[in-house]
Amino acid sequence: MNTRKPVAGEQPAEGPLDVLIIDGEEAFAAACRRTLEHAGFRVATSGTAGQGLALAETRHPGVVLLALELPDMPGAEALGALSRQAPAAVPVVASAHGTVDAAVESMKLGAFDFLAKPVGAEKLVETVRRGLNLSVLRKEAAGPGAAGAQAPDKYDLLLQGLDVLGEAYSLGLEKRQLLDELTWLENEAKYHAESLGQIKKKERVILDIRNDLLESDVIMRRYDFHKNALIQVLLDVQEKFRWLPRHVLNWISGRLNIPVRDIYTIAHFYEAFSLEPRGRHIVQVCTGTACHVRGASELLTRISATLGVKPGETDARQAFTLETVHCIGCCALAPVVQIDSRYHRNPSKSQFEKIIQSLEKEEVDTCPA
Amino acid sequence: MSRIETPADLARLRDQAVARRNSRGTWVAVCAGTGCRAYGAEALAESLEKEVEKRGLGKKIGVRKTGCHGFCERGPLVVVQPSDVCYLGAQPKNVPAIVDKLEGKDAALDKLLYVDAENGKPLARLDEIPFYKHQQRVVLGDNVHIDASDILDYIAVGGYAALAKALSGMTPEEVLQEVKEAKLRGRGGGGFPAGRKWETTRKAPGEPKYVIVNADEGDPGAYMDRSILEGNPHGVLEGLILGAYAIGAGEGFIYVRQEYPLAREHAQKALDQAREYGLLGENILGSGFSFDVKIHRGAGAFVSGESSALMSAIEGHVGEPRPKYIHTSEKGVWGKPSCLNNVETWANVPHIINRGAEWFTGMGTEGSKGTKIFSLVGKVNNTGLVEVPMGITLRDIIFKIGGGVPGGKKFKAVQTGGPSGGVIPESMLDLPVDFDELTRVGSMMGSGGMIVMDENTCMVDTARYYMSFLAHESCGKCVPCREGTRQMLRILDRIVAGEGKEEDLAVLEELGDFMEDASLCALGQSAPFPVLSTLKYFRGEYEEHIREKRCRAGVCTPLIAYDIDQETCGKCGACLRACPVAAVDQSADKVFTILQEKCIKCGACFTACPEKFSAVIKVPAYAIGKPSAGNPPPAGKQV
Numbered sequence A: 001m002n003t004r005k006p007v008a009g010e011q012p013a014e015g016p017l018d019v020l021i022i023d024g025e026e027a028f029a030a031a032c033r034r035t036l037e038h039a040g041f042r043v044a045t046s047g048t049a050g051q052g053l054a055l056a057e058t059r060h061p062g063v064v065l066l067a068l069e070l071p072d073m074p075g076a077e078a079l080g081a082l083s084r085q086a087p088a089a090v091p092v093v094a095s096a097h098g099t100v101d102a103a104v105e106s107m108k109l110g111a112f113d114f115l116a117k118p119v120g121a122e123k124l125v126e127t128v129r130r131g132l133n134l135s136v137l138r139k140e141a142a143g144p145g146a147a148g149a150q151a152p153d154k155y156d157l158l159l160q161g162l163d164v165l166g167e168a169y170s171l172g173l174e175k176r177q178l179l180d181e182l183t184w185l186e187n188e189a190k191y192h193a194e195s196l197g198q199i200k201k202k203e204r205v206i207l208d209i210r211n212d213l214l215e216s217d218v219i220m221r222r223y224d225f226h227k228n229a230l231i232q233v234l235l236d237v238q239e240k241f242r243w244l245p246r247h248v249l250n251w252i253s254g255r256l257n258i259p260v261r262d263i264y265t266i267a268h269f270y271e272a273f274s275l276e277p278r279g280r281h282i283v284q285v286c287t288g289t290a291c292h293v294r295g296a297s298e299l300l301t302r303i304s305a306t307l308g309v310k311p312g313e314t315d316a317r318q319a320f321t322l323e324t325v326h327c328i329g330c331c332a333l334a335p336v337v338q339i340d341s342r343y344h345r346n347p348s349k350s351q352f353e354k355i356i357q358s359l360e361k362e363e364v365d366t367c368p369a
Numbered sequence B: 001m002s003r004i005e006t007p008a009d010l011a012r013l014r015d016q017a018v019a020r021r022n023s024r025g026t027w028v029a030v031c032a033g034t035g036c037r038a039y040g041a042e043a044l045a046e047s048l049e050k051e052v053e054k055r056g057l058g059k060k061i062g063v064r065k066t067g068c069h070g071f072c073e074r075g076p077l078v079v080v081q082p083s084d085v086c087y088l089g090a091q092p093k094n095v096p097a098i099v100d101k102l103e104g105k106d107a108a109l110d111k112l113l114y115v116d117a118e119n120g121k122p123l124a125r126l127d128e129i130p131f132y133k134h135q136q137r138v139v140l141g142d143n144v145h146i147d148a149s150d151i152l153d154y155i156a157v158g159g160y161a162a163l164a165k166a167l168s169g170m171t172p173e174e175v176l177q178e179v180k181e182a183k184l185r186g187r188g189g190g191g192f193p194a195g196r197k198w199e200t201t202r203k204a205p206g207e208p209k210y211v212i213v214n215a216d217e218g219d220p221g222a223y224m225d226r227s228i229l230e231g232n233p234h235g236v237l238e239g240l241i242l243g244a245y246a247i248g249a250g251e252g253f254i255y256v257r258q259e260y261p262l263a264r265e266h267a268q269k270a271l272d273q274a275r276e277y278g279l280l281g282e283n284i285l286g287s288g289f290s291f292d293v294k295i296h297r298g299a300g301a302f303v304s305g306e307s308s309a310l311m312s313a314i315e316g317h318v319g320e321p322r323p324k325y326i327h328t329s330e331k332g333v334w335g336k337p338s339c340l341n342n343v344e345t346w347a348n349v350p351h352i353i354n355r356g357a358e359w360f361t362g363m364g365t366e367g368s369k370g371t372k373i374f375s376l377v378g379k380v381n382n383t384g385l386v387e388v389p390m391g392i393t394l395r396d397i398i399f400k401i402g403g404g405v406p407g408g409k410k411f412k413a414v415q416t417g418g419p420s421g422g423v424i425p426e427s428m429l430d431l432p433v434d435f436d437e438l439t440r441v442g443s444m445m446g447s448g449g450m451i452v453m454d455e456n457t458c459m460v461d462t463a464r465y466y467m468s469f470l471a472h473e474s475c476g477k478c479v480p481c482r483e484g485t486r487q488m489l490r491i492l493d494r495i496v497a498g499e500g501k502e503e504d505l506a507v508l509e510e511l512g513d514f515m516e517d518a519s520l521c522a523l524g525q526s527a528p529f530p531v532l533s534t535l536k537y538f539r540g541e542y543e544e545h546i547r548e549k550r551c552r553a554g555v556c557t558p559l560i561a562y563d564i565d566q567e568t569c570g571k572c573g574a575c576l577r578a579c580p581v582a583a584v585d586q587s588a589d590k591v592f593t594i595l596q597e598k599c600i601k602c603g604a605c606f607t608a609c610p611e612k613f614s615a616v617i618k619v620p621a622y623a624i625g626k627p628s629a630g631n632p633p634p635a636g637k638q639v
């Protein structure tokens, strides 16, 4: 990643790119670029596949954000061309037709991820970051001088075979054996494409985990990997990930030489820790004594009914987690609910709905397009 | 800035700090404690700063974000110094008028002044407002004057003078002796004499020794420790350093609960600054005494505030208590002598060293000296933090300072001591507040939570509330507490659901006695108090729940139902709109009814129904469907 932040609106004229956006939809491309530049990446955009592919070849972007709908070439074709011309670039496909089929198809064709438009800013940055990690690995794997051609894998061979067979078929060489061959190859290709997709998925999960572990190392380093700092480490992990992922706990166990069992004992003992992922927004109804005598249970019942989740639960979209908390020290506002870092005094159903809606709107607003 | 090497350096620095403060004739202190922040105090302070700057008054008028002023009910709070004029509930839109006034112009600010409830006259000055007038603010006094994130502010108002005095002219024994003579008792709950505890740690064999600040503040409904640490962290730190000097400790901890991010931030800043100035670290003020402090965050467990549990948490283990055949003051953190005191206890120490034990013992009662801070909350007009001399009556606190119960409701009881305390009925309101008196009537001082309850508070529900808190917080290590709290909760759950049995009350008392005797730590030993004290003073309410299936306060949801009084209903539909589960039905001719099978009893309709109709009413659950069948008549809004 480059340290110099490009001035917004200016295309970096030369040098390697972190991200190349190939998309005919100007507003979307511009919005994505702003978001990504804001996150510190070097970004260029191109409105056509032709220009984009040329840029990809010369500027070695780590990640290419490719629209399926392009003015001069079908997206699938562009994806194929991209993997031939810039094999180290990690393609991420974006489409307004966010169907499962489109997604599966692009993954089969080698896309690293599929984003349905509109795309949330956080999601976009996170995907690009993961993609860049992979591209680093790819470049490492390719080694010096190996930047060019990648050995065609079995999957490519199969595709070529399919091509040849298809050609023969279209020439009218309608032989039974040829047909059988075709079906067999088709199945084989499908099978490999699927397992390739799965491998990619696993690859992504592994990368994510690796990142998490690196993060937790950073946290443990703050305390010199000291055993006694376990609770402090867990508090930082909780703050960072909003919960305590299992792989992180196992990792900490090994690093600090503490039995996993002891770590779980602590994680269960204290209120601050969550062993399940929490929502993007935390709704905390204070159930301190002052709030209790001023109607906190009614408030909790009301909010729980409005959100459709019970205390301690997160909604299906991972947007809101409802919790109770013993006294947040705002007794004058009793009964009070804290939503993220804001406090609200006894909101009625409609007031609460407004707050929730404005939070959801904020999320949408930060999405490009 | 340079390290302070000697008391003379400190005096010079103080002169500079005072000069810096005096360079501006007027200061506007905006309370930026957590409570006022919730009301938008930060935006207010910012807009004040901008306005002052805009009018070119930056050299004359300063804006200072301070810690909690205490009168949380009326935030955001603004105090103009030196005139001490107090603006309540100020909003950014009032800023131009406030600055006009500061410039000496006429400005209509009456709306922001406190209005005397009796004669309707505005009271401008802080010390005229009844809420402040009857207090004696020793520990909280500086909060209004200092920016907690600036050590120079603290030094300007006399901060670290006690430390300089002790390190340059007193032996550790003399410091200890002063605290002993002041008869300072621990403010964290038990009221154990601080001097005695210090002496035990001092004399205990083992090195190093530790001193620890307990800022875990687990009592739900109390926030004085947070406000002290947020508003005046150097005051606590100075006390801690003095204690360390007297005890001979080389290292200290501040154990602060993770739910208090601002307190932690300010404490951390205070440590950093003190270290920078040489007030922490090696050879403090050239005295040869060295001491440093770390912050440890608590991860949210009530029992972790108990001394042995807290120390176990500092070691990185589960914060569970251990049997205390040997006190933590002798064998605490890592088996070393460790002296733990509450935030407020430590914060008293610099004042004692500065002004002497005699001054301190001049306040309070025979057995309880000095002042105590209470968080006065619940059904009271002036919610806030109040610091009063020991010995003041509960009535004075609740009615003179707190302004009584809102909405013309009748006072029922006051709860002190948090989950380890009990309720005190109206007949005992003239009780002087002191450690021993409160214990004598079955409650306790506790850390200072004071929850006022009115006729709409159900005592059985209150007992159940504390028991559910304790059953949840019980660490489970000892059987009496783990099983006792659970069983008591089960019985109370039954009673509030209208399924109580006559013999339940005796079982509750028996269980309570047993837990008091047999539990491992004070959590279990005191867990029955909220139940036993409500049983003692409000047995009738328990019996009503059991025999008549009636909750007179209209709180216990299984025993009540909501209904709409068709005669007073204004057909406005507010209830229908407020209901989160569509349990309000509207017929073709605009008759609103509550569908009982859908109703979740959240009270939304009850709150939403306009005062002038008051048509949504609480009725006993058994009355629903047959309102005229000879059952007690439906109670109105004032159930």
Ligand SMILES: Cc1cc2nc3c(=O)[nH]c(=O)nc-3n(C[C@H](O)[C@H](O)[C@H](O)COP(=O)(O)O)c2cc1C
Residues within 6 Å of the ligand: B185, B186, B187, B188, B189, B190, B191, B192, B194, B214, B215, B216, B217, B218, B219, B302, B303, B304, B305, B306, B307, B308, B340, B341, B342, B343, B345, B346, B447, B521, B522, B523
């Ligand atoms: C269950 C339980 C919770 C406690 N929580 C706190 C607390 O949050 N803050 C506190 O200062 N003391 C708390 N205490 C009291 C401490 O054990 C200890 O007595 C106190 O911190 C000593 O300080 P003091 O002598 O200055 O009061 C608690 C005690 C028990 C049994």
